[in-house]
Amino acid sequence: MNRMDAAFEKLKSEGKSALIPFITVGDPHIDITLELLLGMERSGADIIELGVPYSDPLADGPVIERASARALQNHITIRDSLQVAKKARERGASIPYVLFTYYNPVLQYGAEKLFNEMVDSEISGIIIPDLPLEESTPIREIADRYSIHLVPLVAPTSKERVKQIAQHARGFIYCVSSLGVTGVRSSFAANIEDFLDEVRTASDLPIAIGFGISNAEHVRRFSSQCDGVVVGSAIVRRIEEALPLLQSPQTAQDGVLQICKFVRELKS
Numbered sequence: 001m002n003r004m005d006a007a008f009e010k011l012k013s014e015g016k017s018a019l020i021p022f023i024t025v026g027d028p029h030i031d032i033t034l035e036l037l038l039g040m041e042r043s044g045a046d047i048i049e050l051g052v053p054y055s056d057p058l059a060d061g062p063v064i065e066r067a068s069a070r071a072l073q074n075h076i077t078i079r080d081s082l083q084v085a086k087k088a089r090e091r092g093a094s095i096p097y098v099l100f101t102y103y104n105p106v107l108q109y110g111a112e113k114l115f116n117e118m119v120d121s122e123i124s125g126i127i128i129p130d131l132p133l134e135e136s137t138p139i140r141e142i143a144d145r146y147s148i149h150l151v152p153l154v155a156p157t158s159k160e161r162v163k164q165i166a167q168h169a170r171g172f173i174y175c176v177s178s179l180g181v182t183g184v185r186s187s188f189a190a191n192i193e194d195f196l197d198e199v200r201t202a203s204d205l206p207i208a209i210g211f212g213i214s215n216a217e218h219v220r221r222f223s224s225q226c227d228g229v230v231v232g233s234a235i236v237r238r239i240e241e242a243l244p245l246l247q248s249p250q251t252a253q254d255g256v257l258q259i260c261k262f263v264r265e266l267k268s
């Protein structure tokens with residue numbers, strides 16, 4: 001049983017939905033990432049998406065694009081993401097982590113090597129947004145060998161592909177709430193509840209929703225229908241706002257606490 005499966009099962013038995021924050025590794029510094037992983041867990045995060053910064057984040061809006069640029073100034077790599085996950089485990093972190101990376105860094109690093117090291121870092125899953133179903137078989141076969149979940153994305157436009165994607169899904173199914181790129185939204189696709197029902201009937205796996213979820217009301221709205229709710233840009237934007245605190249050793253902890261306070265609000 002993968003750590004992620006256990007987390008979803010436990011939450012389901014408690015009638016709860018997973019709060020799944022996304023942060024970019026190394027934004028603004030790898031030591032801050034470590035403190036955020038531990039602090040967000042203490043603040044109610046149930047699963048954390050660890051974003052590997054990339055120079056060409058096609059599916060990302062401006063907030064995460066800027067976070068990737070800040071992290072790349074520190075030359076953050078996939079290896080750093082694996083190491084910070086391992087350090088968090090050594091510091092007592094127990095919630096599941098999902099590595100979030102575009103396909104190119106996976107190819108550069110070597111898929112076999114990556115999955116082998118993900119086991120060592122106790123990372124439970126991976127999301128590769130620009131890996132289409134048609135090209136995903138070799139990666140899924142490696143992932144299955146290491147019992148790591150290759151989590152697929154489905155969007156309202158996926159239509160009949162939802163069934164195909166669901167058949168090959170592992171871990172959970174990431175439902176994108178609306179078209180376009182990541183980023184805070186005030187409204188979602190009109191038929192979003194129908195879309196979620198469609199995904200629900202296509203698979204027994206947990207389903208999580210992401211894109212634009214930015215406050216406790218959004219989290220509450222989707223928690224009844226989804227097993228997980230992903231919040232990225234709204235958290236990353238608070239990291240950006242707290243940069244002056246985070247970038248000075250004397251006040252970094254205050255900055256971390258500010259972000260953790262927001263996570264606690266989302267979980268409330």
Ligand SMILES: O=P(O)(O)OC[C@@H](O)[C@@H](O)c1c[nH]c2ccccc12
Binds near residue numbers: 129
């Ligand atoms: O930032 P948002 O709107 O809260 O959406 C989550 C998103 O950040 C995270 O899951 C993610 C970051 N980059 C992505 C690219 C594609 C799909 C999902 C993502």
